[in-house]
Amino acid sequence: MKTFVYIDHFKGDVQPASWEALGLAKSFGTAIALVFGTGADDVAKAALEYGADEVLLADDSALTDYRAETYASTLSALASSHSPNLILLPTTARTREMAAMAAIDLNTGVLTDVSGLEANGDSFIATRPIYEGKLIEKTVCSGKPVMATIRGRAFPKPNREEGKGGTITKVAAAGEAISSVEGYSAAESAVNLGDAGVIVSGGRGVSNNPSLTPPAGMDEKQAEVWRAQQGFALITDLATLLGGAVGASRAAVDGGYITYAHQVGQTGKVVSPDLYIACGVSGAIQHIVGMRNAKVIVAINKDPDAPIFKVARYGVVGDLFQVVPALTEAMKKKLGK
Ligand SMILES: Cc1cc2nc3c(=O)[nH]c(=O)nc-3n(C[C@H](O)[C@H](O)[C@H](O)COP(=O)(O)OP(=O)(O)OC[C@H]3O[C@@H](n4cnc5c(N)ncnc54)[C@H](O)[C@@H]3O)c2cc1C
Structure with missing residues (x-):
């Protein structure tokens, strides 16, 4: 053959x-x-x-x-x-x-x-x-x-x-080009979710930490995005520690928390990492179709009835603002970092 x-x-x-x-x-x-x-x-x-x-x-x-x-x-x-x-x-x-x-x-x-x-x-x-x-x-x-x-x-x-x-x-090339490339410019973000072995994703839940006080002068929407950025900073810490990439739900992208390049799902990227950790993601079908091929799915969500738990192998019912930093610390110890 x-x-x-x-x-x-x-x-x-x-x-x-x-x-x-x-x-x-x-x-x-x-x-x-x-x-x-x-x-x-x-x-x-x-x-x-x-x-x-x-x-x-x-x-x-x-x-x-x-x-x-x-x-x-x-x-x-x-x-x-x-x-x-x-x-x-x-x-x-x-x-x-x-x-x-x-x-x-x-x-x-x-x-x-x-x-x-x-x-x-x-x-x-x-x-x-x-x-x-x-x-x-x-x-x-x-x-x-x-x-x-x-x-x-x-x-x-x-x-x-x-x-x-x-x-x-x-060997020789064949065919005749009818188009020509004028140049290349780097895209705003070079997120490669498709090849990532580990993806830590954030959903709308990353903005839900009322105990965080945003800087003075922010309106409601600005405060929401600021909170979400604090949430995504925790997610990025965990992803970096595990040598992985940061993903997101469409609600997080539409909310302006993170760029579209990170979106997983029907209208985002279809991914198949070894490990997918979904934080504050409810598990809408349009998100699930993008990540259900992950070998191991871990879900962290406050709501025990969130649909994401149906596809997760491991589930943590809790506040991601507590669970994610605790997980990062535990992994640091485990990995000796
Ligand atoms: C045509 C079409 C295409 C779509 N394509 C996509 C797509 O590609 N990708 C995609 O993701 N969606 C897509 N959607 C949107 C999808 O239907 C959902 O609206 C979206 O996935 C919801 O995102 P979410 O889970 O982040 O938000 P929500 O559904 O609002 O869920 C937020 C979750 O966070 C939890 N939570 C809140 N606070 C905390 C906390 N502090 N700690 C832990 N958990 C917390 C809540 O319990 C909740 O489960 C599409 C929809 C349509 C109609």
Whole structure:
């Protein structure tokens, strides 16, 4: 079984699910990593260290900036000449686009956001969540090669074997770009909830601490946001200690407590960390669909009937302004920090 694995990176910064895809490919047989872009030699070497049997490196100025036309054409040209059985890509905005375009060239289909994949003869059965995670679907693709984008953190990341060598073959880019990139500017916030192993989230409850006296001169709304910022400071302390990221409910975002980049849920990010700690989040279905794939869910809420407790493995009924700092202190001791 020969599998192509597209290593998605931005200027050398690799999407971790690319390595997870490589580990999955190795479980089926031969894994050939595809690395596109200029100056991506380190990415190619890393692909070998993460277990690729070979790397096809398209180091071409036509691929300096991601453009769907050239990236998809290069992928489909390589697939046509090497005939892999399977093409895996991590699920990202870029790969959704280029995989769809390459699939048209190859007259096949793409199984997107796959959380499970098993070989079935010369075909594959994919498992993927649909309808905001309410149903789990099993799908097969009758076209060849089978293409699938895999969900981040759904498959184990292989161990890296530093210094492991292998063949890196230079290949040409294909296709013609009809768009050009004028430049990049950093977004206001670079929150990467998708790759976080631990997420500590705050909801509307983070603003509910009447015993905190806001600075003089604030109106009611300003006092609410100020209180919420004190609450999020506690949440950030815990998240930082655990090496995790800060999430939020939509009520917290809409309330102006924190930016949208942190929102988890139906209209925010869908996350699957090892540990999700929800603080002052009620557990509305639109929030749950974004975090129910977390391996362990902990809920801290004043209300024992809050729906979040139905999906939580561990629940603490209490005031987050007391529970979160106590938890942070206990974890500091436990971790010897
Ligand atoms: C189309 C649509 C899309 C949506 N998308 C999303 C989405 O992507 N993400 C999302 O989160 N929501 C989304 N929502 C909104 C969702 O329905 C809820 O309104 C929202 O999740 C509620 O946020 P919350 O739990 O923070 O607030 P609340 O429901 O107000 O809950 C606050 C909780 O905090 C607890 N609490 C209060 N004070 C404390 C304290 N001191 N200590 C401990 N606990 C305390 C309360 O008991 C309560 O359970 C969407 C809604 C719609 C209609």
